[in-house]
Amino acid sequence: MTWLTEYVRPKIRTLLGRREVPDNLWVQCPACQQMLYHTELAKNLKVCTHCGHHLRPLAEERLDWTFDNGEYTRIELPKVPADPLRFRDTKRYIDRLRDAREKTGLDDAIVVAHGTIGGQKAVVAAMAFEFIGGSMGAAVGEGFVAAARLAILQQAGFVCYTASGGARMMEGAVSLMQLPRTIIALDMVKAAGLPYIAVLTDPTTGGISASFAMLGDIHIAEPNAEIGFAGARVIEQTVREKLPEGFQRSEYLLEHGVIDMVVPRPQMAETLARVLSLLRRAELSQAA
């Protein structure tokens, strides 16, 4: 029980999971500006009841909505050296980290849990955009590696919700090295014959898209999510052209053959369940 005891310390963190109840019971849709009643919005999985805009949820909400009956076991993320570069811009990185931890109650920008989806064993890693823009440093990379290993250990399907602006600048080249690290972890999952489904949500850009987000056996995107490698502004400055309508959005990627399907959030869990069931290899389904 070496890495298992080290990584998988199941702890249902209800104590820490103090979900923030908005002070204001009304939320404005950032797309159509309509005021939405917060319980109604929550019931609709944070999809605007007026225009269908998918608001950005918390990583934990992803888990609630994905696993059967919202039941799952979170695993604690492995510890990594914090602030490897001793980075400081206008603020010390170590302070940014502390603030983000206090604000979100998360250790870093990824949460990992296991449970069942449509009755099938699954490990879900959900990136937390609310934690420094979901950016990937060593902790996110390590969390992803742990999730992949857990999937192999449990012979479970692996699902990752991506939501990130890219690699975390404050960890410099250490962040960049998370690209090969996460890809190695994925190759271990694939070698074990297990399916890996990438669910791309708004936004999925930079180093995330250039690693595990784009290496799914199946790519599913939420509607109108920004997905791409280079930032739109950088592209505009480089090519000095106006960007086409809907550029780097889910539907554009579907049209260009980069993703398999665009699935609205309320249909996501059932879609994942169906895809996972279809990708079960025969001998595994018999054993199950």
Add this chain to the structure above:
Amino acid sequence: MRYFLDFEKPIAELESKIEELRQMSEAEGLNIADEVSKLTEKADRQLRATYAKLTAWQKTQVARHPERPKAKDFIRALITDWTPLAGDRAFANDAAVLSGMGRFRGRPVMVLGTEKGSDTETRVAHNFGMARPEGYRKARRLLELAGRFGLPVLTFVDTSGAFPGIDAEARGQAEAIARSIEACLMAPVPIVATIIGEGGSGGAIALAAGDSVLMMEHSIYALISPEGCAAILWKDGTFAATAAEALKITAEDLKRLKLIDAVVPEPLGGAHRDPATAIAAVGDAVQAALTPLLALDVAALHARRREKYLEMGREAIA
């Protein structure tokens, strides 16, 4: 005329004075050998002192020096029987990625390099070393080909990054990079990657996820350009020098962080002052890195690679 960087001004002045004196002595038959040798010594001291303590931002400029040897210079000097190979078999041949087979010190190898070009015409032809998806897909194809025929792979990386263009995004730039990294990591043959100038983010690691990663002394390897980082975190591009320092992008930094394997020393004053010596040193370092890897069978090579990348960054630096 040599191209001098801003911080090399004092050296440039001394060198032009020496040149002036030389011409004067030739023209007027004066014997000023003493004066010239004194100045030469002074210029040498100045060069040594300047290059002994380059800042990260100064190194960035040396790494981008227009006269710095480019990937094609390395291939020309180090590879015999050079046989260029082209195309991703789907869309185009990307000239930003040089690719082909040849012999490195007698042994057949596959070679990939990002080429910035060295004058206006070649810079445009090679898209300033910024590859599009077809470049990374060509790399992937040739990595697979190398694997089938047991050719070790040598890469020479010099790019500011993947091309940020509408067409590149439409054809799946992110996926192409991810697959190229994956192809490096899955290759059943040893890969020795050398950062020869600029190692710009995803566009660089797409060809640099090797078993042994070398950096030339004055090359840089970064998640984001110092200018880009300054614009985002400091909201002001003029903080590039500060950002360069903070990002830890020099060969020395990356070695200390244990993200690369070795630093290849450059001639005094940078590779552009003596390209032949600089390239020969890289050749020796590549040979030294490759030799032990050749002794490993596929299983051992894969296990070693997996271990290398999974352990990377787990240890904090002091």
